Amino acid sequence: MTFYAGTLTSELARAEQGYRDRTPQSATAQARAARVMPGGNTRSSLWAAPYPLSITSGSGCRITDADGHEYVDFLGEFTAGIFGHTCPALERALTEAHRGGFGLSSHTPYEADLAEELAARFPSIDLLRFANSGTEANLMALTAARLVTGRDRIVVFAGGYHGGVLTFGAGNAPVNIPFEFAVLPYNDLQAVAQEFAAAGDRIAAVLVEPMQGAGGCVVGTPAxxxxxxxxxxxxxxxxxxxxxxxxxxxPGGAQERLGITPDMTTLGKIFGGGLAFGAFGGKAEVMARFDPSHPEAIPHAGTFNNNRLTMAAGLEAVRHHLTPGALEALFERGEVFREALNARFSAQGGAFHVTGMGSIMNIHAVAEDPAVRRDRLRLLHFHMMERGYYFAARGLIALSFPLGEAERADFLDTLDTVLAAGRASSEF
Ligand SMILES: Cc1ncc(COP(=O)(O)O)c(C=O)c1O
Structure with missing residues (x-):
């Protein structure tokens, strides 16, 4: 075991040095950015030691770094990049909206068009409002729940992520908004039942991901x-x-697959057609409280809530790309890919496994020692990047529409080679 860990440590150091040798321009970009941004970073999830890649361009399912290396992108912008990196139809929709003028200081037809499309897809949504991010959508949904119920307590789950100030990966993070949160174990109905027994009359809302994404693609059980x-x-x-x-x-999200209708739903990422986006919606009696003609309306302002470019891109995306057929096919591709990954991992000794749902999944290293788990995943990540495959350092994979059969098959074969070599030298 000592020998094993020693091999892992030295191999990791070697792989990291190889990364540094291959990516000097990313190191330079990082050093430059660090002079004006703390740690050269403006989005914590992108950080990975020794420094993240500086990506200069992308096309379809491929991205190119500052040193000219091409990678097949299996990360898909942490699930927001479902369309790939170039999409002529989205480009046309954006250009058309831009030509017609943007920042028009009032409502435009796009927003009702997009709202109609989304309300038609989600039975839980009678009425909805747009925001600028998933974080903001969740903030507003929680605020609505507190005001409508007149209660303060919010049930969330350990490992949950609902935005930059709603992050529960390690309990209630210091950066979180100062709401009264009960952070309970995910998939533990008994714990939630106890919480309700003790404080049910003070609970305004339960905020839950049907699958914890940032938490490692842990799927919520139907029960x-x-x-x-x-x-x-x-x-x-x-x-x-x-x-x-x-x-x-x-088309109607995980709730459609589960056959469960929540009171409110929050959306983001893909429905902005590649632009910053958020939306929250729900039952008419809850959402009607936002009607500004109402004397006691809940205010929800935001310069870019109905940004014409975002609305136009979102509309194009929903009408022509996020079609029922396309989403179903992507889901199936994801299921098959996840199973294939797990088959390869177990055939190669079981040092890793993958969890997830449909086209979103997370690779986990398997080991008792958390340090070994961390190092194994880092090593696999470096090995796969060296061979031209990109996914999140934390193991997240999100398939995009342009990621084809050939790319997925090559990924699996490359993985086999990496795992076999790693086993031979006792790394994995
Ligand atoms: C489940 C979930 N909710 C909310 C958010 C926050 O969305 P945004 O990054 O647009 O603020 C994310 C982002 O990754 C997410 O995965």
Missing amino acids: FLQGLRTLCDDSGALLIFDEVQTARMA
Whole structure:
């Protein structure tokens, strides 16, 4: 075991040095950015030691770094990049909207068009509003729940991620908004039932991802999610499904696959057609509180809430790309790919496994020692990048539409080669 860990450590150091040798321009870009941004970073999730790649361009499912290396992109902008990196139809939609003028200081037809499309897809959404990010959508959904129920307590789950100030990877993060959160174990209905028994009359909402995305693609069990529905029904709390990632699982999101209708749904990422986007919606009686003609309306302002370019791109995306057929096919491709990955991993000794749903999944290293898990995943990540495959350092993979059969098959073969070499030298 000592020998094993030693091999892993020295191989990791060698792989990291190889990364540095191959990517000097990314190092230079990082050093430059660090002079004006803390750590050269403006988006924490992109950070990976020793420094992340500086990507200069992308096309279809491929990206190119500052040193000219091409990678097949299996990350797909942390699930937002479902369309790939170039999409002529989105480009046309954006150009057309831009030509017609943007920043028009009022409503434009695009926003009602997009709202109609989304409301038609999600049975949980009678009325909705747009925002600028998934984070903001969740903030507004929670705010609505608190104001509508007159209660303060919010149930969320360990490992959950609902945005930069709603992050529960390690309990209630210091950066989070100062709401009263009960952070409970995910997929543990008993714990939630106990919480409701103790404080049900103070709980405004349960905010849950049908699959915890940033938490490592941990899938919610149908019994757990259905149980949350029942507990909320019995206590008058609102059930909020955060479908910022899982909306791609079906035209009506993961909730359609599960057959569970939450009171409110939050959306983001793909429905902006590649631009910054968020939306929250739900039952008419809840959402009607935002009607500004109402004397006691809940205000929700935002310069870019109805940004014409975002609305136009989102509309094009929903009408012509995120079609039921395309989403179903992507879901199936993801299921097959995840199974194939797991088959390769177990055939090669079981040092890794993959969890997920449809086209979103996460590779995990298997080992008792967390340090070994971390180093194994880092090593696999370096090895795959060296061979031209890009996914998140934390193991996240999100398939995009242009990522084809050939790319997926090559990824699997390359993985086999890497795993076999790693086993031979006791790295994995
Ligand atoms: C499930 C979930 N909710 C909310 C968010 C926050 O969305 P945004 O990054 O657009 O603020 C994310 C982002 O990754 C997410 O995965």
